[in-house]
Amino acid sequence: MVLGISISIYSKTLKLGKLASPGPGLMPFLLGLTLSIFSVLVVARSLLSAQKEKGLHEEGIWFQVDIKKIVLVTGSLIMYALLLEKIGFVITTLVILLILFRAVGSQKWSSVLVSSILTVLFTYLVFVIILKVELPYGFLGRVGW
Amino acid sequence: MEIFSGILSGFQIILQPVNFLYCFIGVFIGTLIGVLPGIGPVGTMSILLPVTFGISPVTGVIMLAGIYYGAMYGGSTTSILVNIPGEAASVVTCLDGYQMAKQGRAGPALGISAMGSFIGGTFSLIGLMFLVYTLSEFALRFGPPEYFALMCLGITTVAYLARGSLLKATIMAVLGLILGCVGTDIISGKLRFDFGISGLADGIGLVPLAMGLFGISEVLTNIEKPLKRMIYETKIRNILPNGDDWKKSTGPIVRGSLIGFLLGILPGGGSILSSFVSYSVEKKISKHPETFGHGAIEGVAGPETANNAATGGAFVPLLALGIPSNVIMAILLGALLIHGVTPGPLMIREHPGIFWGVIASMYIGNAMLLLLNLPFIGLWVRLLKVPYGVLFPLILLFTLIGSYSNSNSVFDIFLMIFFGVVGYVLRKYGYEEAPLLLAFILGPMLEQAFRQSMVMSNGKLSIFFTRPISAIGLTLSIALFASTGLNVFRKTRNKVT
Amino acid sequence: MKQKRKRMWILGLTVGIGVLIYLNSAIAADYPTKPIEYICPFGAGGPTSLANRIMAEKLSQLLGQPVVVINKPGAGGAIAAAFIARAKPDGYTIGDVTSAGNGVTLALRPDVTYKNSDFELLGQYGTHFLAMAVKEDAPWKTVRDLAEYAKKNPGVLKYGSSGVGSATQLCMELFKLTAGKLAIDHIPFKSGPEITAALLGGHIHTGTFTWGTVKAVYDAKKIRVLALSIPVEELPGIPTFAQAGYPEVNLTAYYGTAAPKGLPREILNKLRDACAKTFQDPKTREAFRNIGLTPDYKTPEEFSKFMEDRIMVYKRIGSEANITLD
Numbered sequence: 001m002v003l004g005i006s007i008s009i010y011s012k013t014l015k016l017g018k019l020a021s022p023g024p025g026l027m028p029f030l031l032g033l034t035l036s037i038f039s040v041l042v043v044a045r046s047l048l049s050a051q052k053e054k055g056l057h058e059e060g061i062w063f064q065v066d067i068k069k070i071v072l073v074t075g076s077l078i079m080y081a082l083l084l085e086k087i088g089f090v091i092t093t094l095v096i097l098l099i100l101f102r103a104v105g106s107q108k109w110s111s112v113l114v115s116s117i118l119t120v121l122f123t124y125l126v127f128v129i130i131l132k133v134e135l136p137y138g139f140l141g142r143v144g145w
Numbered sequence: 146m147e148i149f150s151g152i153l154s155g156f157q158i159i160l161q162p163v164n165f166l167y168c169f170i171g172v173f174i175g176t177l178i179g180v181l182p183g184i185g186p187v188g189t190m191s192i193l194l195p196v197t198f199g200i201s202p203v204t205g206v207i208m209l210a211g212i213y214y215g216a217m218y219g220g221s222t223t224s225i226l227v228n229i230p231g232e233a234a235s236v237v238t239c240l241d242g243y244q245m246a247k248q249g250r251a252g253p254a255l256g257i258s259a260m261g262s263f264i265g266g267t268f269s270l271i272g273l274m275f276l277v278y279t280l281s282e283f284a285l286r287f288g289p290p291e292y293f294a295l296m297c298l299g300i301t302t303v304a305y306l307a308r309g310s311l312l313k314a315t316i317m318a319v320l321g322l323i324l325g326c327v328g329t330d331i332i333s334g335k336l337r338f339d340f341g342i343s344g345l346a347d348g349i350g351l352v353p354l355a356m357g358l359f360g361i362s363e364v365l366t367n368i369e370k371p372l373k374r375m376i377y378e379t380k381i382r383n384i385l386p387n388g389d390d391w392k393k394s395t396g397p398i399v400r401g402s403l404i405g406f407l408l409g410i411l412p413g414g415g416s417i418l419s420s421f422v423s424y425s426v427e428k429k430i431s432k433h434p435e436t437f438g439h440g441a442i443e444g445v446a447g448p449e450t451a452n453n454a455a456t457g458g459a460f461v462p463l464l465a466l467g468i469p470s471n472v473i474m475a476i477l478l479g480a481l482l483i484h485g486v487t488p489g490p491l492m493i494r495e496h497p498g499i500f501w502g503v504i505a506s507m508y509i510g511n512a513m514l515l516l517l518n519l520p521f522i523g524l525w526v527r528l529l530k531v532p533y534g535v536l537f538p539l540i541l542l543f544t545l546i547g548s549y550s551n552s553n554s555v556f557d558i559f560l561m562i563f564f565g566v567v568g569y570v571l572r573k574y575g576y577e578e579a580p581l582l583l584a585f586i587l588g589p590m591l592e593q594a595f596r597q598s599m600v601m602s603n604g605k606l607s608i609f610f611t612r613p614i615s616a617i618g619l620t621l622s623i624a625l626f627a628s629t630g631l632n633v634f635r636k637t638r639n640k641v642t
Numbered sequence: 643m644k645q646k647r648k649r650m651w652i653l654g655l656t657v658g659i660g661v662l663i664y665l666n667s668a669i670a671a672d673y674p675t676k677p678i679e680y681i682c683p684f685g686a687g688g689p690t691s692l693a694n695r696i697m698a699e700k701l702s703q704l705l706g707q708p709v710v711v712i713n714k715p716g717a718g719g720a721i722a723a724a725f726i727a728r729a730k731p732d733g734y735t736i737g738d739v740t741s742a743g744n745g746v747t748l749a750l751r752p753d754v755t756y757k758n759s760d761f762e763l764l765g766q767y768g769t770h771f772l773a774m775a776v777k778e779d780a781p782w783k784t785v786r787d788l789a790e791y792a793k794k795n796p797g798v799l800k801y802g803s804s805g806v807g808s809a810t811q812l813c814m815e816l817f818k819l820t821a822g823k824l825a826i827d828h829i830p831f832k833s834g835p836e837i838t839a840a841l842l843g844g845h846i847h848t849g850t851f852t853w854g855t856v857k858a859v860y861d862a863k864k865i866r867v868l869a870l871s872i873p874v875e876e877l878p879g880i881p882t883f884a885q886a887g888y889p890e891v892n893l894t895a896y897y898g899t900a901a902p903k904g905l906p907r908e909i910l911n912k913l914r915d916a917c918a919k920t921f922q923d924p925k926t927r928e929a930f931r932n933i934g935l936t937p938d939y940k941t942p943e944e945f946s947k948f949m950e951d952r953i954m955v956y957k958r959i960g961s962e963a964n965i966t967l968d
Contacts, residue, residue: 038316069368073541074566077361080545081558093542100538119539123546191686191713195699198929288845289829329717331805331830347716412839466842467858468835472685475835479692482854482933489862553712593832600829601800601845 076100093120148274151493155501159509164204168506171208172513175215179222182229182356182547186216190476202484203499207506209480213473214266214456214507218514221258221449225251226525227540229360233351234452236582237420239359240306241437241444248440252526253386257442258449259518260386261398265450266511268402269409269457273464274504278490280458281465284410289597290609294618295411296591299418301625302425303583307438311629314580317571321584322591324349331593352551353561354585356544358578361565364537366572386442394446397427401450408451409458412470416455417586420448457507463488464500673733673909674707680899681737683722685715689854689933690897693768694738696929697899700920705912718807719743720754727760731904733913736764739900745949746807749956750966758949762905764914766898766940766948767921768930770852772813772871773880777841778864780848785869785886788848789821796825802837802846803830804855807965809895810837812956813850813871815963817883817891841865852895854934874936896952897935898945914942 076099083092097116158164178189190209197205220235225242238258245254272280287295300318307314326337328348386394404426405419427447428437437444462468467489469475481488486496493500528536548561568578602608610616680698684690691713698709714722723743729735739761748754774785782788792799803811811828818824829846831837834855840846842864850871859865869883871893883891899917901910918939920926927937940948960966 034319038312038319067369070365070569073365073368074562077541077545077562077565078559081555081562084545084549084558085555096545097538097542100541101535115535119542123542187686188713191691191695191711194692195695198696198699285839285843288840288843331832412835462839466839466864467862468839468842470835472688475688475833476686476692478858479689479933482857483692483696483929485932487858487861489858490864491862553714597829597831600827603797603827 073100090120090124093123151497151501152274152505154497155503155505158203158498158502159207159505163200164207164502164506165509167200167204167208168211168510169513171211172215172510172517175212175217176219176514176517177215178212179216179219179232181219182223182360182543185232185352185551186213187472187476188550189216190473194476194480197480198483202481202486202496203502205480205484206477206499206503207510209477210503210507211510213477214453214510215514217266217453217456218259218262218518221262221445222255222518222525225254225258225445226528227360228363229540229544230355230582233355233417233586234420234448234455236355236359236579237306237424237448238445240424240579241439241441244438244440245442245445250440252522253390253442254445255522255525256386256519257390257394257446259515259522261394261401261446261450262453263511263515264398265402265405265452265454266457266514267508269406269454270504270507270511272406273457273460277461277465280410280461284412284462285466286614287411289594289601290612290615291618292411293591293594293598294609294615294622295418296587296594297622298618298625299422299587300584300591301622301629302421303580303587304629305425305428306421306579306583307577310575313574313576317576317578317581318584321581321586322588324354324581325585325588326592331589348589349560349585350552350557351586353548353557354564355582356548357561357564358568358582360540360544361561362568362572362578364540365565365569367533368537390442393442397423397443397447398450400426401447402454404447405451405454406458409455410461410470411458412462412468416452416459416471419451419455421583423447423451464492465490467492673912674705676734677708677710678705678733679735679737680709680711681722681726681735682711682713683715683719683738683740683743684713686713689852689935690738690740692933693897693930693935696926696933697767697920700923700926701916704916704919718747718805720747720751723747724754724756726900727756727902729902731762731902731906733901733905733909736899736901736913739763739898739949741809741894741896741952742807745896745952746809746812746956749953750807750960752966758946758953760903761900762903762910763942763945764899764901764917765921765942766896766938766945767917768935769872769894769896769938770809770854770934771874771894771936772809772850773853773856773860774814774817774848774850774868774870774883775841775856775860775865776848776868777844778866780866782868783866785881785883785888788868789824792818792824792826793822797827799826799847800829800845801826802840802849803828804834804837804852805830805832809893810834810850810852811965812959813891813893815965816893816955816959817850817888819959819962820888820890852934853936857934876931893955894936896938896948898940 076096080092080096083095094116097119098112101112101115159168174189174193175186178186190212193209193212197208216232217234220230220232221238221242223229224235224238225246228239228243230236230239242254242258245251303318304311304315325348327345328337330337401419401423404423405416408419408422409416424437424444424447427443428434431437431441431443433441459470459474462470463474463478467478467487469478478488481499486492486499544561545558548557549555551557571578598608608615609619678701680694680701682691682694691711694711698711701709714725716722719738719740719742722737723739726735726737726739739758744758744761748758774788776782776788782791788799801814803814805811811830814826814828818826826848829840831840834852837846837849837851838855838859841849842859848868853874856865856867860867867877867880869886869888869891870877870880871883871891873882874880883889901913905913918941921937921939930937
């Protein structure tokens with residue numbers, strides 16, 4: 001498992017920088033090199049320790065991980081980013097809060113609705129009015145705030 | 146004794162109701178934005194700048210300055226409570242502060258952090274008052290070679306931040322350095338690693354990176370298991386630090402003040418270094434270095450003091466020479482210029498009222514902040530008891546808003562999410578995020594300083610050793626690096642045999 | 643029956659179109675009805691952002707709606723420029739055009755997504771002139787001194803700039819070219835204050851600075867200004883490059899306002915009018931001066947021609963001094 005990560009890092013290092021000589025390429029090149037060296041070390045180390053502990057079944061680090069939740073959260077974050085400027089702050093925030101509170105947080109519908117609306121109002125108050133931060137309007141224009 | 150009459154007049158100015166009020170407003174807003182991740186003092190100060198047009202320059206600067214160090218105070222709050230650094234300087238506080246919160250000791254962490262910040266801030270103010278001009282001369286001696294040495298020192302301390310595998314931490318650091326290369330190369334103007342995406346043309350933003358790597362990945366890590374088995378100890382032990390905490394923190398606070406102040410006076414990045422140099426120093430001289438990273442209060446006391454001391458230090462170049470040491474100071478400079486006041490050596494003579502008024506306001510501001518923050522500790526601690534299922538959407542929301550409001554760019558939000566997921570995966574494999582972030586910050590500065598020095602010396606590496614300050618810095622870094630290397634070598638040798 | 647229906651349709655359509663036209667011009671006549679976004683190409687806290695906020699105050703008064711400054715920094719002003727060029731031409735998104743994003747970037751960057759013809763200019767509001775400065779105790783008292791020294795000692799002198807492609811670099815490069823291909827090495831920094839600190843600390847020997855950056859240390863007599871790129875009335879004692887014998891070095895960084903092309907005529911006129919008033923308003927000009935920006939109003943036509951000229955100059959400097967941005 002540790003192997004997996006190390007290998008992916010290792011392959012990343014294969015992209016060398018541009019031309020060397022104290023130009024823009026020197027640093028990335030050196031860094032790429034360093035990274036490869038270190039990843040090899042990590043791989044080596046995990047191989048060594050794996051040999052020692054052969055027979056012990058590690059609890060995989062992915063054991064009992066609720067992947068669904070992770071995906072859902074990540075997905076809703078991405079959706080938020082995509083829709084934010086199109087639909088505007090208020091609506092998008094409301095939607096994501098509903099999703100997060102309910103689907104991932106397993107709260108009751110009643111409290112979900114209440115807390116989502118309250119949060120949206122609260123954040124609007126703090127950010128837009130007090131701090132005068134610019135949050136997108138979206139195509140609903142003034143209606144959607 | 147001119148100084149005393151000056152400071153006295155300063156206090157008279159600050160105690161005028163108008164100034165007092167604006168100081169409070171500034172400090173309050175500052176704390177607010179410090180607590181909210183992503184929104185930094187820069188954005189708020191520039192938005193509120195027009196407000197200062199209508200009031201007197203003293204009042205305006207008092208308010209803006211208040212926002213600045215208020216944000217420094219507030220930044221540690223999120224670091225401790227939810228492992229999201231309020232700004233670059235609070236990253237280090239996340240390491241032990243958050244661990245303390247997990248152990249139910251959020252109160253003491255916040256308390257010590259507030260006290261330390263207060264002491265650090267006040268100390269640097271005293272230093273500022275007396276040493277303003279001497280220090281500015283010293284600060285000017287730092288040219289590219291000196292900065293290079295400083296950054297080297299900084300990078301070697303990064304490894305010290307590791308609480309787990311040193312090797313993995315180093316890998317993260319190298320990764321951080323690589324990420325720092327993304328963007329427009331400062332020296333040649335060429336774009337590196339941008340893959341044609343315009344959002345990357347200026348590199349990866351610190352805010353999306355930090356909030357993704359720390360905040361979002363933390364949330365993901367927490368929700369992967371059923372929420373019932375949730376984190377925060379419900380048994381919150383003390384709200385305030387106890388005697389033992391105080392004893393342990395005194396040393397770090399004293400050292401942190403000095404370190405922070407000295408580093409803060411350096412234009413361009415000194416204050417960022419202050420917190421992790423302080424952390425590394427404390428870890429190195431501690432009798433129990435293994436507690437660091439798992440809730441050692443020294444790891445909170447030192448850095449927090451240091452970064453507030455650095456705030457005072459940052460005013461030195463501005464007030465003494467008219468050179469802002471970072472973007473925030475630049476806004477203050479702008480505010481002063483708009484009012485027709487030119488900061489610099491002449492300022493004391495021509496506008497003593499403003500000079501002393503601002504300094505006095507910083508004392509009062511620090512005191513206000515202490516009074517403001519302490520009662521809130523109880524509130525924050527209670528906040529932690531809220532079920533995570535309710536808490537985490539709010540945390541995520543704030544990171545989203547914070548990241549967007551920082552740059553008005555949806556791309557940054559994507560970046561943040563990306564790093565959040567990456568950070569989550571990396572964590573599972575035992576890779577820590579702090580070294581990456583710090584290396585990311587230092588890397589470009591290191592590279593820039595190196596290449597600038599090369600132009601200065603026409604390609605001769607000897608320039609680093611012929612100049613006293615950089616020679617000292619580099620020797621220190623090499624020594625530190627060697628000693629760490631030796632330790633690792635010894636440890637692996639023992640393991641293998 | 644079909645005839646009648648057809649006529650109804652035509653009538654309805656005509657009325658409909660008529661109403662729409664009326665509404666459109668009514669809307670234009672009532673412009674603006676909501677806040678206007680002003681896009682600033684540099685970061686919050688920088689001098690450009692400050693200038694924008696100063697202008698926004700006055701513009702808000704004149705237009706009757708808040709003008710909100712939004713910072714979209716990056717790529718030397720290109721991100722903001724691209725954003726403005728692509729925005730809806732409804733008058734609610736306007737922003738800065740600068741010598742950086744709309745001059746140097748267009749001249750020196752190979753793959754830019756916008757052109758100056760994508761913009762509807764509203765007027766220039768100010769310029770930064772450049773000042774060549776050395777430390778107070780430096781041995782050179784005039785520009786000629788410096789040039790002579792550089793000729794006799796190639797590769798010894800170093801100058802600082804606020805970044806590749808910045809006005810601070812281009813001006814110095816132009817000087818080097820016209821003074822006889824001087825060999826003064828370029829050390830880029832990230833910002834104006836950094837170069838000032840480096841100059842005072844003796845780490846670089848000289849540079850061509852924008853005024854806002856060095857005003858404070860000049861007043862404190864820590865630096866000596868050898869020449870200015872254009873005549874400046876507040877600094878009568880200092881020669882211009884032209885007076886010192888280098889007439890081609892008259893670069894300035896310029897700043898103006900624009901909207902995306904395609905604005906309805908009425909809105910365009912309203913904006914141009916408001917800008918003209920703001921940029922010539924004495925209080926605004928005073929504030930500009932205080933932050934080191936020289937107020938300099940140019941009408942959209944003058945400005946447009948000026949920008950074209952400048953792009954030619956930048957191209958020349960770029961090719962002869964081998965500066966590219968990619």
